[in-house]
Amino acid sequence: xxxxxxxxxxxxxxxxxxxxxxxxxxxxxxxxxxxxxxxxxxxxxxxxxxxxxxxxxxxxxxxxxxxxxxxxxxxxxxxxxxxxxxxxxxxxxxxxxxxxxxxxxxxxxxxxxxxxxxxxxxxxxxxxxxxxxxxxxxxxxxxxxxxxxxxxxxxxxxxxxxxxxxxxxxxxxxxxxxxxxxxxxxxxxxxxxxxxxxxxxxxxxxxxxxxxxxxxxxxxxxxxxxxxxxxxxxxxxxxxxxxxxxxxxxxxxxxxxxxxxxxxxxxxxxxxxxxxxx
Numbered sequence: 001x002x003x004x005x006x007x008x009x010x011x012x013x014x015x016x017x018x019x020x021x022x023x024x025x026x027x028x029x030x031x032x033x034x035x036x037x038x039x040x041x042x043x044x045x046x047x048x049x050x051x052x053x054x055x056x057x058x059x060x061x062x063x064x065x066x067x068x069x070x071x072x073x074x075x076x077x078x079x080x081x082x083x084x085x086x087x088x089x090x091x092x093x094x095x096x097x098x099x100x101x102x103x104x105x106x107x108x109x110x111x112x113x114x115x116x117x118x119x120x121x122x123x124x125x126x127x128x129x130x131x132x133x134x135x136x137x138x139x140x141x142x143x144x145x146x147x148x149x150x151x152x153x154x155x156x157x158x159x160x161x162x163x164x165x166x167x168x169x170x171x172x173x174x175x176x177x178x179x180x181x182x183x184x185x186x187x188x189x190x191x192x193x194x195x196x197x198x199x200x201x202x203x204x205x206x207x208x209x210x211x212x213x214x215x216x217x218x219x220x221x222x223x224x225x226x227x228x229x230x231x232x233x234x235x236x237x238x239x240x241x242x243x244x245x246x247x248x249x250x251x252x253x254x255x256x257x258x259x260x261x262x263x264x265x266x267x268x269x270x271x272x273x274x275x276x277x278x
Contacts, residue, residue: 003162005139006049007114010040011107017042018103020064021110024051025078029093032056032083038114040102043068051097056081060097067099076100118143119272120179124171124197125187126153129217132261133185134158140265141272145182147174149193175200180210183268185247187217194218195226198243202235205242213271215247215264 003011013019023038024031032052039049039057041064051057063079077099083092102110118141123130126148137144138161145164146154154165168174171193178184186197194216201214216223223245230240248263 003111004116006040007111010048010114011111013040013042013045013048014102014104014107014110018068018101019048020068020099020101021114022051022060022064023098023100023114024095025098026096027093030083031093031095033095041065041068051095056083056095060099064099067101116141120145120182121268122147122174122178122182122184123187124148124174124185124193125189125217126150127187127189128257129187129260131155132257133187133264134161134163136258136261136265137268138162140269142183142268143179145178147171148188150189170196172196172200175204178204178211180208182211183213183215183271184211185215185217185264185268191222195229198226199230199233199235202230202239202242206239213268214243215267216243216245217247217260218245220246 010019010021019040019042021038021040024033024035027035032054033050037049037051039047039051039060041047041061043065047061051060059081067077079097079099081095081097083095121137121142121144123133123144123146126146130146130148134144134146143164144162145166146158147166147168148154149167149169149171151167154163159165166174171188175197184201186194186201188194188197198214198216201211205211205214216226223243226245227240247267248260249266252259252263254260
C-alpha cells in the first residue's frame with residue numbers, strides 16, 4: 001500500500017496519541033477540495049493534510065480539537081459549511097465535513113481508507129531527469145515503477161517513498177509486464193534503448209490498447225529520426241501519433257532536470273480523469 005507523507009506521519013502519530021480525522025464527505029458547487037480530501041488534527045502539533053485552507057480549515061481545526069477534548073464519547077459528526085460571507089469566503093459552494101476520532105487500534109483501517117487511488121506510471125531511465133522526476137512524482141497520485149537496464153542506480157529514498165524499482169536487461173523486456181493503464185515515460189541513457197522501449201510500447205498498444213500515454217524525452221529532431229526507424233519496423237503514422245515527443249508542457253523552456261520533471265509531472269496530471277483525488 002502506497003502512503004503519502006501526510007498519511008505516513010498520521011499513522012506514526014497515532015501510535016502515541018489520538019487524532020481527529022476531518023474528511024470532505026460531500027460537496028456542492030465551487031469548493032476548494034474534492035470529496036475524499038482529508039486532514040488530521042492532534043490536540044497539539046502540526047495539522048497533517050488539508051481540506052482547502054483558509055477560514056474553512058481554521059474552523060474545522062477548532063471543531064476537531066473540541067471533539068478530541070470530548071474523548072471517546074464524541075462519536076462521528078458531519079458538519080455543513082457554506083462557503084459564503086459568514087466564512088469570509090466567496091466560493092459559493094457547500095462542503096460537508098466528517099469529523100471522526102482515531103487512535104492506534106484504528107491505524108490499519110484508516111490507512112486502507114485514506115490511501116489515495118494511484119495511477120500507474122512506468123519510468124524508463126534513472127539518469128538526472130529520471131531522479132528528479134521520481135522525487136516530484138512521490139507525493140502525487142501516481143504509483144511509480146522505475147526501470148533501468150543498469151543495476152544499483154536507484155536511490156534508497158525512492159523505494160522508501162513507494163517506488164517499485166526494477167532492473168531489466170534488456171530494458172524493453174519490462175514493457176509487457178506493465179500494469180494496464182500505465183503512463184509511460186522513456187528517458188534511458190541510450191537512444192538505442194529508448195527506441196526499443198518505444199517500439200515495445202507501440203507493439204503492446206497495437207495488441208492491448210492499454211497504455212494511454214507514451215512520452216519520450218528528446219527534441220523534434222530525435223523524434224523525426226525515431227519515426228523513420230519505427231516505420232521501418234512496421235509501425236504506421238497513426239500508431240506513431242500515440243507517442244508524445246518532446247514531453248512536458250509547451251512553453252516551459254528550461255532544460256534543468258528539475259524544470260523538466262515539474263513540466264512532465266504537470267503533463268501527467270492533465271491525463272487523469274476529472275475529479276481524481278490525490
